[in-house]
Amino acid sequence: MKRIGVLTSGGDAPGMNACIRAVVRTGISLDMEVFGIKRGYEGLMSGELEQLQSTSVSDIIQRGGTILKTARSEKFMTPGGFEMALNVIKTYRLDGLVIIGGNGSLTGAITLADAGVPVIGLPGTIDNDLPFTDETIGFTTAVNTVLSAISNIRDTSDAHERTTVIEVMGRECGDIAIMAGLTGGAEIILVPEEPLDIDRVCRILLDGKNRGKNSSIIIKAEGVDIASVKLDEVIEERTGLETKVVILGYIQRGGSPIARDRMIASAMGNEAVKLLNDGKKNKAIGIIGDKIAVHDLKRAMQMEKKPLTELHELAYTLSK
Numbered sequence: 575m576k577r578i579g580v581l582t583s584g585g586d587a588p589g590m591n592a593c594i595r596a597v598v599r600t601g602i603s604l605d606m607e608v609f610g611i612k613r614g615y616e617g618l619m620s621g622e623l624e625q626l627q628s629t630s631v632s633d634i635i636q637r638g639g640t641i642l643k644t645a646r647s648e649k650f651m652t653p654g655g656f657e658m659a660l661n662v663i664k665t666y667r668l669d670g671l672v673i674i675g676g677n678g679s680l681t682g683a684i685t686l687a688d689a690g691v692p693v694i695g696l697p698g699t700i701d702n703d704l705p706f707t708d709e710t711i712g713f714t715t716a717v718n719t720v721l722s723a724i725s726n727i728r729d730t731s732d733a734h735e736r737t738t739v740i741e742v743m744g745r746e747c748g749d750i751a752i753m754a755g756l757t758g759g760a761e762i763i764l765v766p767e768e769p770l771d772i773d774r775v776c777r778i779l780l781d782g783k784n785r786g787k788n789s790s791i792i793i794k795a796e797g798v799d800i801a802s803v804k805l806d807e808v809i810e811e812r813t814g815l816e817t818k819v820v821i822l823g824y825i826q827r828g829g830s831p832i833a834r835d836r837m838i839a840s841a842m843g844n845e846a847v848k849l850l851n852d853g854k855k856n857k858a859i860g861i862i863g864d865k866i867a868v869h870d871l872k873r874a875m876q877m878e879k880k881p882l883t884e885l886h887e888l889a890y891t892l893s894k
């Protein structure tokens with residue numbers, strides 16, 4: 575009987591629980607023993623493992639967060655920490671690991687693969703910053719959360735005839751900003767992949783005003799190289815338009831996953847376990863178009879992440 579472990583690591587993302595459920599239930603259906611590892615790599619080092627049964631993952635498909643908890647671990651990347659993790663894997667006689675997380679977490683997965691541990695990496699992060707998949711687990715739910723915030727902010731922004739800068743997450747990736755900005759009808763979307771042109775920002779706002787717009791929404795990704803409050807000051811100074819700032823923050827990471835995230839999380843979790851059961855290892859699973867895509871883990875992480883440039887342009891065309 576194969577014994578596998580599953581962990582979630584890095585920032586939590588809606589859909590992680592749906593993914594854990596898929597891993598556990600697929601494993602059990604294939605006669606495997608599945609161990610949940612607490613707090614990501616921290617629990618892997620300290621041996622916080624618990625065997626999961628089918629009922630351990632009941633009633634979680636709809637929940638945000640992660641029942642396994644999560645952490646960012648610097649210690650795991652030290653020789654001592656890494657050695658501790660390898661010992662735990664040996665002690666529990668794990669034949670493979672499913673690692674659900676973002677960039678840092680999947681880089682950790684490569685280190686384990688290099689040390690001979692069979693791993694499957696799944697993209698779990700709201701940021702959508704992984705190059706081997708069109709969507710990461712949690713991204714679309716986060717976009718919807720931002721959208722609902724935009725709708726609320728639009729009302730008050732319009733009532734007071736203001737400009738509002740809404741800062742969204744994404745680290746160095748502008749995908750949340752672009753998707754939410756496009757679908758929320760933002761006038762301006764600022765992303766780290768493109769140079770910041772404040773003159774252009776001010777021009778768009780003033781042109782809009784001249785055409786009769788009495789309020790505007792700017793979606794700014796957190797990775798853009800200017801603090802949102804500073805941007806707000808500069809806009810007010812140069813345009814005379816009253817401007818407010820909303821930093822959405824962690825609200826974007828929580829909440830019940832929407833159908834799409836539950837679906838991709840379930841499909842990816844299922845595929846990961848089937849791969850391990852078939853003796854495959856060191857893979858990353860993504861979604862390309864509507865299909866599951868299985869890549870070599872290392873090569874997957876070296877692929878180039880394409881920015882959503884066309885959608886960004888579309889957002890501008892439609893916001894005039």
Ligand code: F6P
Binds near residue numbers: 646676699743745827
């Ligand atoms: O990677 C997910 C993310 O939410 C990023 O968008 C954000 O920059 C970061 O995590 C925040 O991390 P922490 O939870 O460590 O503050």
